[in-house]
Amino acid sequence: MAHKRALEALDRTLQDIRENNRLMGGTVLPLAGYFRQTLPVIPRATPADELNACLKASYLWRHVRKMTLTTNMRVHLQGDSSAQSFAQQQLRVGDGDFPVDPDTDLISFPSDFCNLTESPEELNNQSLSRHY
Numbered sequence: 651m652a653h654k655r656a657l658e659a660l661d662r663t664l665q666d667i668r669e670n671n672r673l674m675g676g677t678v679l680p681l682a683g684y685f686r687q688t689l690p691v692i693p694r695a696t697p698a699d700e701l702n703a704c705l706k707a708s709y710l711w712r713h714v715r716k717m718t719l720t721t722n723m724r725v726h727l728q729g730d731s732s733a734q735s736f737a738q739q740q741l742r743v744g745d746g747d748f749p750v751d752p753d754t755d756l757i758s759f760p761s762d763f764c765n766l767t768e769s770p771e772e773l774n775n776q777s778l779s780r781h782y
Contacts, residue, residue, distance in 0.1 A: 653690040654708035661710060673713050681705075681714070684740075739763050 664675030690703040705711055725737045739760070742748055748757040767773040 652705070653692075653703045654705050654710070655703075657705060657710055658708055673710070736763070 660679075661674050664677060664679075665671055666675075668675030668677070670676040689700055692699055692703055695703075701707065705714075722737050725733045743757070748759070750757055765776065767776060
């Protein structure tokens, strides 16, 4: 997810370009994404800083009309059971259904949830080999 300031800057820019003081210069702006999955990345930030950077913390959020998809079509059309399992685990993370370690206040993912690599180069090689 983009930092809230990026969309706030877009709002001001569209208002300026279109000479219209309404939200987003009076245009409809569809946003797409899986907001549970992506938080803004802020180096050396606290969890509070990261939450404050989210679109939900912006003045724009109250104007957002949320439309929800009910079927993950990518998973559905693939027919891959491991992709279905991964999608279900993502939903569990978003719903807060993963157990939290009381000592660290962090969640632990099952080993099959993640692809572990030893280096950034290995990660790049694994990622690129899947797509090219």
